[in-house]
Amino acid sequence: MxxxxxxxxxxxxxxxxxxxxxxxxxxxxxxxxxxxxxxxxxxxxxxxxxxxxxxxxxxxxxxxxxxxxxxxxxxxxxxxxxxxxxxxxxxxxxxxxxxxxxxxxxxxxxxxxxxxxxxxxxxxxxxxxxxxxxxxxxxxxxxxxxxxxxxxxxxxxxxxxxxxxxxxxxxxxxxxxxxxxxxxxxxxxxxxxxxxxSTDKLAPEEPNWFESSMEWVGDNLTDILGAVAAIAGLAALFFAVPVGPILLLVAAAASAATLISRLSDPVVRASLKDGFTKGEFDADFWSNAVGVVGDSLGVVPGVGAVARGVNGAVRSASAGAEALTLGQRLSSAGGKTWLAAQRIHAADNPLTTWLVKGAADPSAMAKAIDVSVSGAGALTGTYGVAKNVWEDIKNPAAESASTGADGVRAGTFDGAGHGATALKTMKILFGTAH
Known part of the structure; x- marks a missing residue:
């Protein structure tokens, strides 16, 4: 001063x-x-x-x-x-x-x-x-x-x-x-x-509120989709059939969209490439890497449900005596995908099951753990969007903590749960399990 x-x-x-x-x-x-x-x-x-x-x-x-x-x-x-x-x-x-x-x-x-x-x-x-x-x-x-x-x-x-x-x-x-x-x-x-x-009605008009809003959504699409996936995944824990499985598929679809949006950003790709080729493991690399891993794990339930549903439909059609039309095949695949989604939604997380072993009320304890873990994901996802709205809450320490929390969650509970889903799906696809 x-x-x-x-x-x-x-x-x-x-x-x-x-x-x-x-x-x-x-x-x-x-x-x-x-x-x-x-x-x-x-x-x-x-x-x-x-x-x-x-x-x-x-x-x-x-x-x-x-x-x-x-x-x-x-x-x-x-x-x-x-x-x-x-x-x-x-x-x-x-x-x-x-x-x-x-x-x-x-x-x-x-x-x-x-x-x-x-x-x-x-x-x-x-x-x-x-x-x-x-x-x-x-x-x-x-x-x-x-x-x-x-x-x-x-x-x-x-x-x-x-x-x-x-x-x-x-x-x-x-x-x-x-x-x-x-x-x-x-x-x-x-x-x-x-x-x-001096600029009133003279300089080119600024975009209206709708155009500005759409531009903001485009600029922050990855964070928005990630938050949607996290919140949908958390909400799926509180609902039974049919809402729970639907939310599970919504979360998986949002994770897939987030992954595509993230990897379509040349800055993200350059950061990941520099990390693996030049050893530049900086904060941006870890943030992007954790995001890609988390998005990929989030896609697993949806991919697993679709893959198992299509596989089941193909097996049923092969075993049937009559020829099926394309519509009947699609209907059969859709029904079996829905059934697979319900089973994945109802499946227990292996890591959670191991942690609550011996507890007085394993079911309640497992539900509390799963909600806490998903809640942490929803919180970090919401923060990712909120910091783009309110600049005042941007904080390097908070962003590092958010990345760390997502990394731990991806490497433990998400990795175990979605890994088990992927393993079961692979077994079914390769005919080693039914």
Whole structure:
């Protein structure tokens, strides 16, 4: 923080840097000129005859859209903004000149206060003031003492009045500085409104709320899908057939979408590649790696249900005597997929089963563990979305803790549960189990 340029006032009544405002004004002027040149070039291309042919016609048709208008409007907007800043620069220079004058007056007034207080202190220390209340037997001594007392009292009164006058003068300077501060602030707000209004209906319109919302969703699609998968997985634990298996499939589908979205990001792919090829195992690598592993495990229940359902349908069709239509085959596969989803939903997690072995109420304990683990996933998934909405809650430590929690969950409970599902599915597909 820079030092207060007006130390005798004790505050800055006219904040701002002339050089910064001047530099920005010049940049805006140059930008306006560049846009004006571009607009003129576009107009020349639209009306010129030096370029003929189908390509020229097609090019001019494209130029007949919003581009020329937007360039013209942008030039007007930036020119108005530059003019407003130039006005503010002149005003700010005047405010700061007045502030420097008031700072000098405050210094002078404070000097008078210091001098007056020094005289008051000296007058208060006059020993003749102690003559008050003393008794004298000689008239001459009494008259002399009274004269000295009166003089000392008068000097003290004058000194105190001088202190009052000096302080009043200093307070008046401070009052005028506060008025300058308010005038500066009011003018600054007015100039800010002018800058905002300079773009009203002139510069290209900003996207509306729906377009902005869709753009935000696109930018944060991976985190949103991950949160949906985690929340659906948690909710599936609280519902029986048919809602529970449906939520299980929803979670698996969301995990698949999350995995696709994550791996379609070139930044994520580059981070993973650098980790494995260059040994750059930084925070981004671990966050992305844990995300990919978690997404992949989340897909397992859905893939397992579909694979087992299709396998069952194929086996049934092979064993049947009559030929089935495509619709009948799809219906059979769908029914068996649904049946497989119900079984996967009802299946116990091997790790949870092992942990609750010997507990007084294994079923209740297992449910509590599964809910806690899924709840942690839903919490980290929700945080992943929330931090993109509220920048204030972004915290490297919280993000590292979230990645660590997801990694532990993927390597333990999710790995055990989904691994068992994958193993059973493989056994069925390869005909070693039914």
């Amino acid at each position: 820079s030092a207060n340029p007006y130390p005798n006032l004790g505050f800055d009544p006219a904040p701002g840097q002339i050089s910064v405002v001047s530099g920005l004004t010049e940049k805006l002027k140059k930008s306006a000129q560049t846009i004006a040149d571009a607009h003129q070039m576009i107009e020349n291309l639209r009306s010129g005859s030096s370029w003929e042919g189908d390509a020229a016609v097609a090019f001019r048709e494209q130029l007949d859209g919003a581009l020329p208008t937007n360039l013209k409007n942008a030039h007007t907007s930036i020119t108005r903004a530059a003019t407003a800043l130039a006005d503010w620069q002149r005003a700010l220079d005047g405010y700061q000149d007045r502030a420097r004058t008031l700072n000098g007056q405050a210094k002078e007034a404070q000097g008078k206060v210091d001098t007056a207080e020094g005289r008051e202190k000296s007058a208060s220390a006059n020993p003749d003031l102690k003559l008050a209340g003393q008794s004298f037997t000689d008239d001459a001594e009494l008259k002399s003492a009274q004269a000295r007392l009166d003089k000392a009292t008068e000097e003290l009164t004058k000194a105190r009045q001088a202190v009052t006058d000096a302080r009043t003068e200093y307070d008046d300077v401070i009052r005028r500085a506060r008025e300058l501060e308010e005038e500066h602030a009011t003018d600054a707000r007015g100039k800010a409104r002018v800058l905002r209004d």
